[in-house]
Amino acid sequence: MNYGLDAFFNPIEFGQEGVYLPPTGAGRVCHGILEWGDIEAGGDVVSRRPFWVTKTSCVPGAFRDYSLKVGAQLFKITQHLQDGTGISRLVLQTDAC
Numbered sequence: 001m002n003y004g005l006d007a008f009f010n011p012i013e014f015g016q017e018g019v020y021l022p023p024t025g026a027g028r029v030c031h032g033i034l035e036w037g038d039i040e041a042g043g044d045v046v047s048r049r050p051f052w053v054t055k056t057s058c059v060p061g062a063f064r065d066y067s068l069k070v071g072a073q074l075f076k077i078t079q080h081l082q083d084g085t086g087i088s089r090l091v092l093q094t095d096a097c
Contacts, residue, residue, distance in 0.1 A: 020067075023066065
């Protein structure tokens with residue numbers, strides 16, 4: 001089900017446009033929200049990591065070593081977290097992480 005997620009991730013309103021890149025084959029445009037979150041260890045923030053929040057249907061089978069390009073920035077997908085409501089959170093990595 002869609003539950004109006006298209007409106008939430010619409011780049012004209014709030015979201016951003018990214019390109020989901022499997023290791024082989026063509027990339028596909030995927031609307032979502034790029035955010036940065038804290039990574040904690042032992043109660044201390046040790047780094048900040050980028051995340052891409054999008055519709056699960058936009059990133060089917062997102063696995064490690066797939067990539068996501070947002071603007072000029074290229075990210076490596078390290079984890080695909082699904083919440084069961086049709087929204088996925090991709091844990092990303094940059095060369096700086």
